[in-house]
Amino acid sequence: MGRPKQFDPDAAVEHAMNVFWRKGYAATTPQDLVDAIGIGKGSLYNTFGSKHALFELALRRYRDSQAVALIEMFEEPGPVKVRLRRTLRLLAEMDLADPDRRGCMAVNTAAELAGTDQVATELVQHMFARTEDAFCALIEEGQRSEEIAPERDPAAWGSLLLNTVVGLRLMARVAETPDRLARVIDATVDSL
């Protein structure tokens, strides 16, 4: 009962995510948020409680959407190295195509809030761990299909590939041309 909400909280989180993603946490004001969502300040605080609580929801939303995106990219058919190269290229392409060049929200959050925001730090750590595990599983799959040499340590290469992606997504924020990222991707996959 009671008056129903005039807006979709789910869509509101989505909008908030995009603002936080573009401006970062500290530089985002409640005014930015209500403008982007299209509601009044009362509704915002009535629904979400605080800027920080909304940020946490936005970061979780980002995690969920990215987790799906990465897994989908890996699931297409083909040899492991082909899929890996295609995934990394697509990621770089998407980052560079973003007119705001926001890069990766998890990476940005790590750079801004690691150490000062417990919740955000743990969310980022989990996202990184998931990505690392996905890479590790991909390496193992490549070894089962005898496409990747068995002496490659899957755990080490999972860490390496996570590290590479984190680097790429930060570089995408300042890279002037796409070729530097492409060279990194090719050199990395070629040495696997």
Add this chain to the structure above:
Amino acid sequence: MGRPKQFDPDAAVEHAMNVFWRKGYAATTPQDLVDAIGIGKGSLYNTFGSKHALFELALRRYRDSQAVALIEMFEEPGPVKVRLRRTLRLLAEMDLADPDRRGCMAVNTAAELAGTDQVATELVQHMFARTEDAFCALIEEGQRSEEIAPERDPAAWGSLLLNTVVGLRLMARVAETPDRLARVIDATVDSL
């Protein structure tokens, strides 16, 4: 003539750099700065003009100190791959030893201000380009001494190593244990 300054502007920039490095640009207040430097607000604005102008000086100071540090690490004797591994390990060790886990100020600045702050963006781009060039030169040196296979593209590996360092320094902000970084370094150098 006129009254002489009661403080060392150079030391003030150093203190400001440390505050900006730890908290980021947006989260740093003028009060934080005057507290860290130990001067009054009047002196701060009389000397530096604005928070942003002081940030620019701090970022330049960071660039200068880091440029020296990296070159010094490379200049020690020994085979190229040994020096490379030692340098990367030392970098990771230093990042993890920092009680505040501030990582790299250039990386943090890229994540926070790329796209919105022209001056900061260009400074970061230059820092990255310098690092990339240093790695590229190191690869070429290794090829001249026949330690590194001539088919390795020095430019591509320069980009790759820059990307790896950027990734490592961001990972250092959220890494729970040092072994993940160590594995990345070893796997990278081993595949060279």
Add this chain to the structure above:
DNA sequence: CGCATTTTGTACTTACAAGTCAAAAATTGG
């Protein structure tokens, strides 16, 4: 010394960040 010049400390200003609150509005169950 007296004067021009520069720095310093502190009070002040303006604007806005983050959040609160009360009253009006919209809903459903009885």
Add this chain to the structure above:
DNA sequence: CCAATTTTTGACTTGTAAGTACAAAATGCG
């Protein structure tokens, strides 16, 4: 339709960010 409940609107509050203003203090110079 009434009562209870919840949302919305928008004004209001509190604190602080960023910077300004100005008088007092400290210097070198003639």
